[in-house]
Amino acid sequence: MEFLQQNWYWAALAAASGSWLTVELIRGRGDxxxxxxxxxxxxxxxxxxxxxxxxxxxxxxxxxxxxxxxxxxxxxxxxxxxxxxxxxxxxxxxxxxxxxxxxxxxxxxxxxxxxxxxxxxxxxxxxxxxxxxxxxxx
The missing domain is CATH 3.40.250.10 (Rhodanese-like domain)
Known part of the structure; x- marks a missing residue:
């Protein structure tokens, strides 16, 4: 938990990139x-x-x-x-x-x-x- 508090920006970046990849995967499957x-x-x-x-x-x-x-x-x-x-x-x-x-x-x-x-x-x-x-x- 202490690691996340000290490196919150890396955790936010990982969450954002994971969300972006998921959206692209879903969008690409439909068409x-x-x-x-x-x-x-x-x-x-x-x-x-x-x-x-x-x-x-x-x-x-x-x-x-x-x-x-x-x-x-x-x-x-x-x-x-x-x-x-x-x-x-x-x-x-x-x-x-x-x-x-x-x-x-x-x-x-x-x-x-x-x-x-x-x-x-x-x-x-x-x-x-x-x-x-x-x-x-x-």
């Missing part, structure tokens, strides 16, 4: 359309998932997931016919943080695409997980 970098890699390798990078050209050129197709978020609706050839395959959408790709994924679901996933945390999480990055144009 199966959100993939971690590892889950995305498994889907790419096992089911030939197509990665679509929805960032702007300059962001894409700085580095993207290998073999990712580049279709900026603003062009998703206009270029949905181009995506029709992949309608039966899983599509993984990514951006910098996962926000733009989440809204682009919602657009594709409305257009009738069933197997649409969002890379949770986007390229930031992808790189943090140590996954490969390419600068080649696809």
């Amino acid at each position: 199966k359309s959100q993939l971690s970098p590892v889950e995305a890699t498994l889907l790419i390798n096992r089911e030939d998932a197509i990665v679509i990078d929805v960032r702007e050209q300059g962001e894409y050129a700085q580095g993207h997931i290998p073999n990712a197709r580049h279709i900026p978020a603003g062009d998703i609706e206009r270029r949905s016919a181009e995506l029709e050839k992949w309608k039966s395959q899983p599509l993984i959408l990514c951006c910098t943080s996962g926000a733009r790709s989440a809204s682009a994924a919602a657009q594709l679901r409305k257009a009738g695409f069933d197997k649409v996933y969002n890379l949770r945390g986007g390229m930031m999480e992808w790189q943090k997980a140590g996954q490969p990055v390419s600068r080649k144009r696809k």
Whole structure:
């Protein structure tokens, strides 16, 4: 008990981080359309998932997931016919943080695409997980 009184800030930090992890775990279980970098890699390798990078050209050129197709978020609706050839395959959408790709994924679901996933945390999480990055144009 004396230890906790003298080190209350460490105990508070441990409680806060534990709560945050629990909330993230619960939130992540409810939405199966959100993939971690590892889950995305498994889907790419096992089911030939197509990665679509929805960032702007300059962001894409700085580095993207290998073999990712580049279709900026603003062009998703206009270029949905181009995506029709992949309608039966899983599509993984990514951006910098996962926000733009989440809204682009919602657009594709409305257009009738069933197997649409969002890379949770986007390229930031992808790189943090140590996954490969390419600068080649696809």
